[in-house]
Amino acid sequence: MSQSSLPRIGILGGGQLGRMLLQAAANYPVETHVLENDPECPAAHLCHHFTRGDIRKEEDVYNFGKNLDGLTIEIENVNTAALERLEKEGLRIFPRPSAIKTIRNKILQKGFYREHKIPSAGFFVTHSLEELKTHEYFLPAVHKIGEGGYDGRGVQIMASAKDLEKGFDQPAVLEKKISIQKEISVIVALDRQGRCTAYPPVEMIVDPVLNLLDYQFCPAGLDKNSSREAADIAKRVAINFNSPGIYAVEMFLDKEGRILVNETAPRVHNSGHHTIEANHCSQFDMLWRIMLDYPPGNTAYILPSVMINIVGAKPYEGQVHYSGLEEVLGIENCYVHIYGKKQTRHGRKMGHVTLLGEKREELISKAKKIKETLLPVVLPVK
């Protein structure tokens, strides 16, 4: 059969999540495979076997998966018909295609929270603009399309009746607008034996324009009860998906102190990047432990941390150069992760920085400095 007796694990997608997964994989006896269209993607050179193909095409995904022992994803936008065939044939998929399908459709996702009594904003399903307009009394609310929305696309805020015209004339959810006090996220690990472990909650600040995470603190500024409640809710989400893997459960703490789930990603996630240096076991290490049937690692944090995304910005578009890298690496306990993307463009995640330190205020002020200093730029042609 195979030349190697190592378990063969594949990743659908070859971006930064795949890259960091592969950095962690090199600690274990595992043969790694990546499926991705771009042979120069961040993860391409770090796997044992790179396969060029489209993660959204059924035959590409099926052919990639059929000789593997396990499969995971970098992104939800993958061909689930192929995954369902592979699962039927016995392949272990982290997360299971059923979880991916539920999560990437906002209508199914909201229904899942309701069914499992997981606190989340009240909502209606709307199928047309006409139907949306019958819910004027429910405003202020947020209208989100069922399938295809991401990073702020497919989302409209409905503050008052005049906004209803901007709604979507397709299946969508109309979600009660929450008075947000804080945005938090909890990374949870669920293994094949049902052991479920949560990382300490992190607190996020999101760029209102790009809807990309800007800074993230760990541990979140929550009281003990809220922190425990957030971890409990996140675990219930993972357990009810009934699918081993890593989940990022993004939640709101509203102004009345309630914790409500916003959305879940069934995979390693931006809000867990700090765990590489700030926690004893990183989210990437944890996913390998789950996929290779090892016991879960220690989710405790070593020191408080702040994580800063390095995002492409105007006017820079083209071959990237990192300005300020040396200065940022001179900051004590500052860890830089550059993802190896060749081109920068507005809004593209190019890397991240994690900074460890005792004091929250100091971390915040240094994070601002890092954000201003480390920039993906394009050098003028000489």
Add this chain to the structure above:
Amino acid sequence: MSQSSLPRIGILGGGQLGRMLLQAAANYPVETHVLENDPECPAAHLCHHFTRGDIRKEEDVYNFGKNLDGLTIEIENVNTAALERLEKEGLRIFPRPSAIKTIRNKILQKGFYREHKIPSAGFFVTHSLEELKTHEYFLPAVHKIGEGGYDGRGVQIMASAKDLEKGFDQPAVLEKKISIQKEISVIVALDRQGRCTAYPPVEMIVDPVLNLLDYQFCPAGLDKNSSREAADIAKRVAINFNSPGIYAVEMFLDKEGRILVNETAPRVHNSGHHTIEANHCSQFDMLWRIMLDYPPGNTAYILPSVMINIVGAKPYEGQVHYSGLEEVLGIENCYVHIYGKKQTRHGRKMGHVTLLGEKREELISKAKKIKETLLPVVLPVK
């Protein structure tokens, strides 16, 4: 010229040191290259460009290096004639070929310590068995061949006159035998600006048969003065080699409390493996910082640690399987690194485990358990 504007850094050798270097490299904007004969070596699949070739052949090393921006080594046994040509042509080599040549010849290495007043055991150079015999009065001593010895080969202990016959009839050093209290090692980083940083000393226990490191504790059980002295000596070694890079300076604390340098490796080293999880900046990260002209990282340790080598042992020889892996990964703050070698054999370094914890006694007892539990075995053919 090059399609990529990234610095191109090469590694001579593709073993576990290269593998761990490449895991760390993926954080930075760098294009990685490996030269190695075995295309299935531990580092082969983790670099951007793998070149098959012999690190001991001048043309292979020269051709590999001539299009790079920097070069480092995994092992001292490389072709230095090629490195000298490359250095003359402007290539940055970490360490410089002059340092490699001094270190891999025991006569030159001992002369270097004497010249730079670095404390080390007293010695004579002997050129023949005849000459050796004239130093009977100097026993007990250790006879070490000038070039070609490693891992216990090329070393003979001369306890009394009758051992002189076992000496080497070739250029060698006869070193005064030290009454060893402890074996310690200090990893030092020297950058191109001359900044020199030492990691906290580690304490080693060596297998008397294979001469392979068995356990290693950090921080070493030294009083403050000895600890500072060890770091100072190690820094002087690095500075006097006048060559940026990482050095592992192995030293003895003798029974009179003196610290004496035993030998130096001019590269990332087994005695620095714990720094991946136990220190804020690992030795591998540190070498990239040096090679890419970034500031040095923080060498402080996060928690005390013990590091255990996983070494192939009789009767197992053949395709490796790791017995006890799951059990060991169930120990809190236990980190496993399996190097991806396909075949195990007696004495081969197959991986290592680092364990973090507060209490030295607990670390030692768990280390013993890990050593007995995690075994590279060969499964019977079904």
